[in-house]
Amino acid sequence: MIVKVIGVPVQDQEKALKFYTEKLGFLKKVDVPISEHNRWLTVVSKEEQDGPEILLEPAPNHFEPAKIYQKALFDAGIPYTQFNVDDVQKEYEQLTKLGVEFSVKPTKMGTVKIAVFNDTCGNNIQIVQML
Amino acid sequence: MTYYLKEITRIKNNCYSNQGQLDTVIGTRHYINNNFDNELNLDLLSHIRFTSKFHLLRLFKRYYGQTPMQYLIDRRLDKSKELLLKGQNVTETCFDIGFESPSSFSTLFKSKFGLTPTEFQKRAIFTRSDKECF
Numbered sequence: 030m031i032v033k034v035i036g037v038p039v040q041d042q043e044k045a046l047k048f049y050t051e052k053l054g055f056l057k058k059v060d061v062p063i064s065e066h067n068r069w070l071t072v073v074s075k076e077e078q079d080g081p082e083i084l085l086e087p088a089p090n091h092f093e094p095a096k097i098y099q100k101a102l103f104d105a106g107i108p109y110t111q112f113n114v115d116d117v118q119k120e121y122e123q124l125t126k127l128g129v130e131f132s133v134k135p136t137k138m139g140t141v142k143i144a145v146f147n148d149t150c151g152n153n154i155q156i157v158q159m160l
Numbered sequence: 161m162t163y164y165l166k167e168i169t170r171i172k173n174n175c176y177s178n179q180g181q182l183d184t185v186i187g188t189r190h191y192i193n194n195n196f197d198n199e200l201n202l203d204l205l206s207h208i209r210f211t212s213k214f215h216l217l218r219l220f221k222r223y224y225g226q227t228p229m230q231y232l233i234d235r236r237l238d239k240s241k242e243l244l245l246k247g248q249n250v251t252e253t254c255f256d257i258g259f260e261s262p263s264s265f266s267t268l269f270k271s272k273f274g275l276t277p278t279e280f281q282k283r284a285i286f287t288r289s290d291k292e293c294f
Contacts, residue, residue: 079287106162133165139176140186140223145164153164160186 032081034071037110038088038099039150042070045085048149052127053112058082067091074112089151099151106132108145108155117142117158184209185223188216192228196235197258202228237272240265245284250277 039045049055055072059082062068071082088095102109114120117135121144125131132153133145142158176182188205205228206213220228236257243253254265254277269277 104162106164108164132162133168136168137176138168138172139182140189143168160189 034082034084035110036084036086036088037148037152038095039085039148039152040087040089041150042068042085042087045148045150046070046072049083049085052124052129055083085150103151103153106145106153109152111143111155111157114156114158117144117156120144120156181219182223184211184216185220188220188228189224189231192232192235196232196239197256199258200232233268234272237269240269240277241273241280244277244281247281250281253277 037045046057049072050057054075056075056078057070058073058078059071060068061070067087070085072085073082074080089099090096099109121131121135124146130147131144132147133143133155135142135144137160140160142160143155145153145155148154188209191205191208192200202213202217206216209216211219217227220226220231224231226234236259240253240257243256244250248256250266251262254262257265259265259268266276266278269275269280273280275283
């Protein structure tokens with residue numbers, strides 16, 4: 030088995046696509062219409078275009094428990110998932126300039142440095158740097 | 161303060177309060193990153209950090225989940241992928257990343273990535289030419 034796709038629930042796929050590509054720098058990989066308002070929509074890291082895809086899935090709009098779970102995580106400040114970066118401080122500064130809001134500023138946690146931002150689609154996302 | 165922030169603070173205090181130990185393992189990791197292509201062993205790494213090798217081994221494993229030597233092998237193998245993708249041959253790559261034997265390099269590479277270095281290189285070339293065709 031290999032990891033090919035990782036799902037991230039989003040409340041608005043178009044808005045999520047803009048955020049993940051324009052702010053975070055991911056690239057759109059697959060965009061296939063599934064029904065009138067839903068797409069199989071994935072993005073990949075620019076540095077690893079054959080790596081795992083992030084599926085921006087509209088689950089919170091169609092499945093109530095997904096919506097409740099997403100909101101509970103968000104309200105508790107818990108990240109839905111995390112991405113690795115080379116330099117958390119640098120990413121923090123760049124993303125802040127682009128208007129991205131952080132709930133956890135760059136913080137050392139033992140052998141890693143982390144920060145957490147709001148993806149504007151219902152999730153907290155953590156970035157991690159190995160120290 | 162959110163639940164997550166409280167948890168971060170709690171974990172930091174409980175698990176990461178010994179800055180001396182953190183400095184030792186982080187320093188060791190950086191040393192490996194900067195010198196992975198040289199001959200490295202536990203004696204040398206512990207000597208550099210003024211600690212006993214068994215203590216360093218235990219600390220590194222506790223904080224990074226693997227021994228310094230396992231980390232060194234992973235670092236070398238990751239670097240080897242970069243060199244192979246640039247078209248460098250297997251033997252040259254093997255010596256450039258600090259391995260002494262191409263056959264043990266190939267075995268380790270296959271055990272980590274599921275392909276021999278040669279297969280990896282061929283696949284990368286085919287994938288690249290496929291993309292160019294389309």
